[in-house]
Amino acid sequence: MIKVNPARRADHPLSKSKFSLFNSGIVHAATYRRDQEALRAVRPESLRIDIGWGAEWMGYDKQVSTRTADGHTYDFSEVDEIGAFLNASGIRPYWSYCYVPEPYQPAGGDWRDLAEDDSGWVEMVRRYVEGARERGVTVGYHEVYNEPDLRDERTGEAVFFGGDLDDYLALYRATAPAIRAADPGAPVGGPALASVMGNEHWIPAFLDAVVADDLPLDFFSFHHYGTHSVGTAVDTVLRHLDRRPQLKEVEAHLNEYNSYLVDYPRGGTQDGHHMAAALLSDVARLLAVPGLTKVSWAQFLDSGHGNYSGMVDIDGRPKPVLAAYAFYQNMPTDRCTVQIEGAPEIGALAGVAEGRLCVAVWNRSPRPVSTTVDTGKGDYDTAVLRRIDAEHDGQEAEKPPAERHWTLHLPSGGVALLEMTGSGATAPARPAGAVSRVRHTYSDRTASAWADLEEATTTFRLGTAGDPQAVPVIRADLADCGPELTVRVRMTSQDTAALARSTLSVRVDGPQAAVVLDLRPPFLDEPNVVALAGLGAADGRVRVTVALRDAPPHTFADVALS
Numbered sequence: 001m002i003k004v005n006p007a008r009r010a011d012h013p014l015s016k017s018k019f020s021l022f023n024s025g026i027v028h029a030a031t032y033r034r035d036q037e038a039l040r041a042v043r044p045e046s047l048r049i050d051i052g053w054g055a056e057w058m059g060y061d062k063q064v065s066t067r068t069a070d071g072h073t074y075d076f077s078e079v080d081e082i083g084a085f086l087n088a089s090g091i092r093p094y095w096s097y098c099y100v101p102e103p104y105q106p107a108g109g110d111w112r113d114l115a116e117d118d119s120g121w122v123e124m125v126r127r128y129v130e131g132a133r134e135r136g137v138t139v140g141y142h143e144v145y146n147e148p149d150l151r152d153e154r155t156g157e158a159v160f161f162g163g164d165l166d167d168y169l170a171l172y173r174a175t176a177p178a179i180r181a182a183d184p185g186a187p188v189g190g191p192a193l194a195s196v197m198g199n200e201h202w203i204p205a206f207l208d209a210v211v212a213d214d215l216p217l218d219f220f221s222f223h224h225y226g227t228h229s230v231g232t233a234v235d236t237v238l239r240h241l242d243r244r245p246q247l248k249e250v251e252a253h254l255n256e257y258n259s260y261l262v263d264y265p266r267g268g269t270q271d272g273h274h275m276a277a278a279l280l281s282d283v284a285r286l287l288a289v290p291g292l293t294k295v296s297w298a299q300f301l302d303s304g305h306g307n308y309s310g311m312v313d314i315d316g317r318p319k320p321v322l323a324a325y326a327f328y329q330n331m332p333t334d335r336c337t338v339q340i341e342g343a344p345e346i347g348a349l350a351g352v353a354e355g356r357l358c359v360a361v362w363n364r365s366p367r368p369v370s371t372t373v374d375t376g377k378g379d380y381d382t383a384v385l386r387r388i389d390a391e392h393d394g395q396e397a398e399k400p401p402a403e404r405h406w407t408l409h410l411p412s413g414g415v416a417l418l419e420m421t422g423s424g425a426t427a428p429a430r431p432a433g434a435v436s437r438v439r440h441t442y443s444d445r446t447a448s449a450w451a452d453l454e455e456a457t458t459t460f461r462l463g464t465a466g467d468p469q470a471v472p473v474i475r476a477d478l479a480d481c482g483p484e485l486t487v488r489v490r491m492t493s494q495d496t497a498a499l500a501r502s503t504l505s506v507r508v509d510g511p512q513a514a515v516v517l518d519l520r521p522p523f524l525d526e527p528n529v530v531a532l533a534g535l536g537a538a539d540g541r542v543r544v545t546v547a548l549r550d551a552p553p554h555t556f557a558d559v560a561l562s
Contacts, residue, residue, distance in 0.1 A: 002338060002339070007495070020046045025050050038318055053099060095143065098145045147161070149198075176190070318395065374404060375405075451474035486528070506545070
């Protein structure tokens with residue numbers, strides 16, 4: 001039995017920015033254009049790509065850097081083509097700058113090896129970043145290299161980077177400041193660590209170097225494959241960050257992740273319906289770790305070369321996992337409680353908005369399960385049910401009557417995706433402006449308290465969960481706002497009851513002045529209006545910071561900007 005209570009809110013929100021995508025640089029622009037409908041269906045906040053300069057197996061037609069008598073010439077057009085396509089789709093490019101073109105290799109080296117003088121490679125990256133906007137690309141995230149720690153388990157040979165830890169630290173020391181100077185507004189990070197558990201010593205060495213040398217670091221990035229040990233890897237990273245209060249604003253990005261260990265032959269297990277259930281199960285699990293800011297699923301498109309882990313296959317056909325991710329991305333962000341009675345391998349997520357309820361149910365047990373879903377009180381006119389199992393890939397929409405009680409038969413690995421709508425459903429609010437960057441400030445990344453920004457509606461959501469003292473402060477840089485910014489606040493308990501205490505601080509910074517709204521119960525329906533001209537923000541650029549203090553456990557605060 002699964003009981004959904006649409007009137008009772010649940011920690012943590014169904015964040016649309018947290019679960020993004022990764023793709024190998026082997027996939028080129030023509031394939032993205034071919035599969036643009038799939039990309040529109042899932043609408044990730046960002047797409048990370050290890051762009052792979054210099055590696056011949058990446059298949060680029062043009063040399064990114066060529067040595068000349070006067071220095072070097074550059075051709076960034078192939079990467080720019082993908083970047084411009086992503087920008088046009090409302091997606092932030094997340095570039096991992098790697099590997100090594102021929103002009104920067106030592107004698108006898110290859111695409112993994114940097115010459116002792118790495119200044120040419122650094123200059124190449126700087127030139128790319130400095131000119132990207134003029135060439136029509138706004139990069140969302142800049143990452144210095146990819147998996148520099150990875151070694152072949154049998155031979156010990158370098159997989160992607162021929163240097164050692166000290167070599168990588170030297171490279172980061174040179175490259176990160178160059179990127180910051182070229183693009184001051186975009187996040188910079190690294191090291192894209194391949195193995196947290198195998199190479200944990202890289203983490204303190206890297207973080208201590210950042211602190212000692214005052215290097216730019218907006219996110220610490222790492223990779224992990226496999227559900228069963230991901231919690232240990234994430235906890236390890238968060239503990240190392242929390243030990244360094246100087247890095248309280250550094251985010252943790254798990255920017256390559258898959259529920260399955262690395263073994264993705266064409267037609268393998270990852271191509272079937274079990275992967276859809278695994279993704280949803282991991283989404284539920286990782287939502288409960290708010291100190292982990294971003295998870296990039298590996299991969300979005302099959303790349304070939306022995307790797308067929310995509311949501312879309314090598315010929316452009318969607319796999320079952322795509323339907324599960326698309327459904328999650330389109331669920332209402334406000335999460336409601338789900339009570340599950342039965343096998344522990346049965347899971348569910350539910351999101352609710354005015355006149356709309358979405359429920360995802362999955363079965364990860366080795367046997368089929370029949371269960372009843374009670375969707376709770378609600379006035380719904382229509383229902384759409386999608387199934388993912390051996391016979392269904394989640395693309396076909398069944399339209400049964402909108403009932404409160406549903407009997408679902410889920411085979412092993414089966415998924416049911418249910419959406420119900422009523423006459424009260426409304427179109428989402430328009431955003432107050434374009435979000436250029438979001439930042440978090442953490443006091444304890446391992447706490448359950450959370451903060452999230454829904455960019456599509458510029459709605460901040462904050463919650464105390466079980467750790468009221470550790471709610472992250474969240475702020476966003478906005479552009480293209482109108483002459484006024486309207487701030488509407490809602491703060492409730494889990495059961496939407498009014499609160500007797502708490503303080504919600506909303507600060508709006510312009511170039512010349514700031515306004516601070518310290519809001520306390522009772523929260524009135526009247527909006528708070530901030531005139532941007534008085535802040536020197538006639539151009540519509542402001543920074544909004546939201547902080548929740550002195551609130552009881554399981555407080556839910558929403559700050560909507562319009």
